[in-house]
Amino acid sequence: MISVGGLAPALIFVRNFERNYIDMSGMNYITDVVEKLVNKYDTRDPFELCKALGVTIRYKDLDKYMKAYFFYQSRIKSIIINNNVADVLRRILCAHELGHAVLHCELAMMNSFQEIELFDATQPAEYEANLFAAELLIPDDELLELLNDDSKSFFGVASELYVPAELLDFKFRVLKNKGYRLEAPLLSQSNFLKNDIGGCFDNDY
Ligand SMILES: [Zn+2]
Numbered sequence: 673m674i675s676v677g678g679l680a681p682a683l684i685f686v687r688n689f690e691r692n693y694i695d696m697s698g699m700n701y702i703t704d705v706v707e708k709l710v711n712k713y714d715t716r717d718p719f720e721l722c723k724a725l726g727v728t729i730r731y732k733d734l735d736k737y738m739k740a741y742f743f744y745q746s747r748i749k750s751i752i753i754n755n756n757v758a759d760v761l762r763r764i765l766c767a768h769e770l771g772h773a774v775l776h777c778e779l780a781m782m783n784s785f786q787e788i789e790l791f792d793a794t795q796p797a798e799y800e801a802n803l804f805a806a807e808l809l810i811p812d813d814e815l816l817e818l819l820n821d822d823s824k825s826f827f828g829v830a831s832e833l834y835v836p837a838e839l840l841d842f843k844f845r846v847l848k849n850k851g852y853r854l855e856a857p858l859l860s861q862s863n864f865l866k867n868d869i870g871g872c873f874d875n876d877y
């Protein structure tokens with residue numbers, strides 16, 4: 673194991689060379705797709721990426737429970753965002769829908785993606801869109817710097833990154849796949865989410 677960023681011993685994050693190769697291919701693909709997009713367009717801003725990729729974004733007064741949706745029709749990719757959600761959440765929704773636009777166009781031809789439970793990890797396409805959003809919006813270096821500061825809690829880190837705790841949890845899965853592992857304190861904090869997923873997000877609605 674080696675330290676990240678050459679910081680002192682009480683590290684939250686360490687590199688684990690006994691990495692787990694199970695279920696890597698899908699996650700590696702998403703990591704590669706995001707990296708290529710960010711490098712090509714020189715931005716992590718999902719709105720700018722939508723513009724560059726020709727994905728239209730519109731805002732509508734949707735039902736309270738419908739946060740956003742994505743559909744693909746007549747070769748046009750469209751994201752609709754509920755105009756009642758706060759700006760900080762619009763960015764998350766845009767990144768998630770962009771994930772569908774990039775990864776799931778064939779599926780979207782049959783059915784639109786409608787976001788009610790945004791952080792659903794049980795449906796493969798939703799899981800992938802969340803991994804995409806987490807990877808796009810949370811750069812590794814920024815996150816590792818925050819995590820190596822042991823004064824910060826899991827929720828404090830999420831707050832500093834302007835993301836819901838649930839999205840940070842998805843990013844942890846990506847980092848684990850890259851060969852990092854979490855020390856116990858932060859991991860246990862993230863595990864609270866397994867019992868009450870969605871709560872933090874809904875408070876921001
Ligand atoms: Zn979705």
